Ligand SMILES: CC(C)C[C@H](CC(=O)NO)C(=O)N[C@H]1Cc2cn(c3ccccc23)CCCCCCNC1=O
């Protein structure tokens with residue numbers, strides 16, 4: 703789920719991100735790598751570039767948290783909702799939260815952080831959910847190959863918001 707700041711988009715091409723609280727399931731270095739890779743799923747098909755910032759004022763704040771965690775959308779414990787993100791905007795806009803009551807993984811045991819983060823960052827950039835099960839923005843988790851996550855629909859939608867990238 704996500705708050706649908708309908709029609710919102712970033713009005714800049716360089717988007718900053720920061721990682722606040724980590725999960726204990728995966729090493730911080732691996733979390734950093736997976737988050738960077740998940741952002742670049744979108745960076746490759748748009749003019750956007752993502753830069754790591756160590757400020758709390760970064761556009762996209764990434765946090766792992768459980769249950770009540772300071773926004774109006776408390777997580778629900780193991781399973782259920784895995785993560786949520788907010789559409790572009792100041793403050794909590796763009797932020798992505800991952801439920802730390804889930805088992806997060808870089809592989810296939812548990813929920814794959816790269817796949818979930820790529821979905822959440824779609825919201826952080828202004829995309830809503832898709833009814834097409836092939837789309838990365840489909841609202842239920844599906845283990846899929848880590849190459850070529852984006853459906854044609856996902857690429858069209860991000861290009862409507864930001865124009866095309868070197869690979870789209
Ligand atoms: C797309 C994903 C990365 C993020 C979405 C949330 C989202 O859209 N974030 O932006 C998510 O977590 N979807 C649930 C949807 C869901 C599936 N079930 C549920 C049972 C209860 C509550 C929710 C669910 C059935 C049981 C499986 C539960 C574990 C997997 N959960 C899901 O797939």
Ligand SMILES: [Zn+2]
Pocket residue numbers: 703704821822825831841
């Ligand atoms: Zn979603």
